[in-house]
Amino acid sequence: MDFSRRKFLGAGVLCQEIPLRPPWAQAESLFQEACTRCGDCVRHCPEGILIQDNASSYPSVDFAKGECTFCGDCVDACPSTALQRHEAEPWPYKAKLNHRCLTEQQVVCLSCAEQCEVSAISWQHQAKKVSKPIINIELCTGCGACVASCPTQAIEVKS
Ligand code: SF4
Ligand code: SF4
Ligand code: SF4
The missing domain is CATH 3.30.70.20 (Alpha-Beta Plaits)
Structure with a gap:
């Protein structure tokens, strides 16, 4: 396998492994450090689009269930610093x-x-x-x- 192919596969695997986090989530490493996996954001999402992964219990977005209205209820419900409102776009998606x-x-x-x-x-x-x-x-x-x-x-x- 040549180097460029390995790089492509590496990036592909990385993209697949990081789920879509709720809006206003910190960068992935900080998010995982701060999130207590309590599930409060999941329970407070009025659209029901947040789920907790069975294996890790970290919350992520499932757009098959609906859309995000950017209401911010998940952020308000989060007792940690994993989700924090800021002036920039809520996410890069x-x-x-x-x-x-x-x-x-x-x-x-x-x-x-x-x-x-x-x-x-x-x-x-x-x-x-x-x-x-x-x-x-x-x-x-x-x-x-x-x-x-x-x-x-x-x-x-x-x-
Ligand atoms: S901003 Fe609102 S709709 Fe979007 S994930 Fe959070 S609680 Fe759900
Ligand atoms: S037009 Fe839009 S909704 Fe219809 S199949 Fe294409 S991507 Fe899907
Ligand atoms: S194109 Fe973008 S803004 Fe429009 S519905 Fe799809 S995700 Fe939302």
Whole structure:
């Protein structure tokens, strides 16, 4: 295996191993140090999108269950410094399309864009083909509203 391949696999494994943490979470190492795994954030999320991993018990976000409204209830409920409000963006997550989008098979689908409150999803018109979605990552808040609406799991939210 050449070096560039090893680097690619290494980065891929790292991305897969770190779950999406609740909004306003500290950097992963600080988060894990501070979080007591009490589950208070999970219990206080009105959208029910936070889960506790069976193995580690650390909280993470499951966008299959819904979207984050950035209400901050999880932060307010957190008794530790694991989640802390700050002025910057609540998290570095953005939506990303994968190859499973129905428009790749020339099937018309508008579901994801209809869910996006900040209109981050627009349509790229293609001659004699179905228009396909494009995500403007400057506008995308990573809220995940588009994720559950997609019938083919073609949208993932990633750091
Ligand atoms: S900000 Fe609100 S909706 Fe988002 S994870 Fe926290 S409690 Fe749930
Ligand atoms: S994650 Fe939220 S803001 Fe981003 S494209 Fe999806 S619905 Fe829009
Ligand atoms: S909802 Fe899914 S399948 Fe439909 S256009 Fe959006 S990404 Fe493609």
